[in-house]
Amino acid sequence: MLINLDQILEIHIEVIEFDKDENPEDYTPAIRSLASLELMFEYLIRKSNTIFRNAAIVLYTIVAKRPFFNGNKRTGYESMKYILMEEGYEIIATNEEMKNFVKAVATTENEMLLSEIEEWIFKHTKRL
Numbered sequence: 001m002l003i004n005l006d007q008i009l010e011i012h013i014e015v016i017e018f019d020k021d022e023n024p025e026d027y028t029p030a031i032r033s034l035a036s037l038e039l040m041f042e043y044l045i046r047k048s049n050t051i052f053r054n055a056a057i058v059l060y061t062i063v064a065k066r067p068f069f070n071g072n073k074r075t076g077y078e079s080m081k082y083i084l085m086e087e088g089y090e091i092i093a094t095n096e097e098m099k100n101f102v103k104a105v106a107t108t109e110n111e112m113l114l115s116e117i118e119e120w121i122f123k124h125t126k127r128l
Contacts, residue, residue, distance in 0.1 A: 002045055002047060002054065003045070003054070003058060003079060003082060003083050003086070004041070005037055005038070005041055007079075007082070008037065008058070008062070008075070008079050009031075011075055011078045011079050011082060012029070012068055012071060012075040013029055014078075015071045015074040015075050015078055016028075016029040016070070016071050017029075019071070019074075027070075028069040028070050029071075030068070030069050031067060031068055031069075032066065032067055032068055032069050033065070033066075033067045034067070036061060036065045036067045037061070037062075037067050040057060040058070040061040044057045044061070045057055045058070050118075051083065051084065051087045051089065052118050052121045052122045052125070053114075053118050054083055055080045055083045055084055055118075055121050056080075056114055056117040056118035056121055057114065058076065058079045058080055058083060059076045059077065059079070059080040059102075059105060059117060059121075060076075060105060060112075060114055060117055061076075062075050062076030062079060063076035063077075063102060063105045063106045064105055064106060064108075064111070072106070073102050073103070073106055076102065076105070077098070077102050080121070084121070084125055085128075088127055088128050089125040089126065089127060089128065090125060090126060090128055091121075091124055091125055092124055092125060092126050093124045097124070101120055101124075105117060
């Protein structure tokens with residue numbers, strides 16, 4: 001099953017609501033660029049892709065392209081995790097490794113290639 005736009009928006013709301021009490025001044029549950037999310041679903045997410053490819057596309061699009069005003073890294077991570085879990089996979093990385101990976105995806109200097117993101121995800125997952 002492919003993830004859809006409504007599911008990503010729900011994940012984003014959950015992420016933002018979770019942090020609402022901790023960071024009330026950073027609470028902005030709004031979309032900055034709906035177009036980048038729509039384009040991702042229109043042209044990139046495919047049933048013919050591997051699950052790791054689709055997870056990489058979603059993570060990259062949300063984390064690097066920043067379609068939301070805040071919570072992009074957390075929303076991207078949770079969306080990637082959702083895709084993997086729906087297909088019976090889980091991430092096998094420490095919190096530190098995962099944080100460093102997501103930060104690397106978000107960094108515009110030495111931007112990670114989609115193939116590198118996909119490879120990292122593949123190497124850091126296992127079947128449930």
